[in-house]
Amino acid sequence: MSLNILVVDDSTVVRLSIVRALRLAEIPVGEVHEASNGQEGLAVLKDHWVDLIFADINMPVMNGEEMIKHIRAEPAWEETPIIVISTEGSRTRIERLEQAGARFVHKPFSPETIREVINEITGICHEQQV
Numbered sequence: 001m002s003l004n005i006l007v008v009d010d011s012t013v014v015r016l017s018i019v020r021a022l023r024l025a026e027i028p029v030g031e032v033h034e035a036s037n038g039q040e041g042l043a044v045l046k047d048h049w050v051d052l053i054f055a056d057i058n059m060p061v062m063n064g065e066e067m068i069k070h071i072r073a074e075p076a077w078e079e080t081p082i083i084v085i086s087t088e089g090s091r092t093r094i095e096r097l098e099q100a101g102a103r104f105v106h107k108p109f110s111p112e113t114i115r116e117v118i119n120e121i122t123g124i125c126h127e128q129q130v
C-alpha cells in the first residue's frame, strides 16, 4: 500500500523538502500532488484521491486554515489526515487546527518526525516492517 499525497505550500523549496523527507523516511508514496495555496489544494482534491495532506498555514489567495475548514466541511474529506507544517507559534491557532483534526509539526522538521507522525496516523511504517 502506498499513500497518495497532496503538499500545499506557497514555497517550492518547502514542497520539495517535504517530498524529500518522505523518501528519506521511506514512506511508501504513490502519487504526489502539489499546490501553492489553499484554493489550488481544494482543486486537486476534487480531481484526485488523496490519502494524506500536508498543509502550510500562511499562503496567498487562501491560507491553510481556511482550506482545512473547507476540507472538513466536505463529507468525502472529513477524515482525510492533514499534517500542518508551519513556523506558527500561536498556541490558540495550533489548538484550532488540532480541533479540526489536523496534526501540527513545527518547521524546520526532520524526516524522523514526519515518519513518526505519519506512522501514528496511518500505521503504515509498522505495516512495512512486518
Ligand SMILES: [Mg+2]
Residues within 6 Å of the ligand: 009, 010, 011, 056, 057, 058, 059
Ligand atoms: Mg507559507
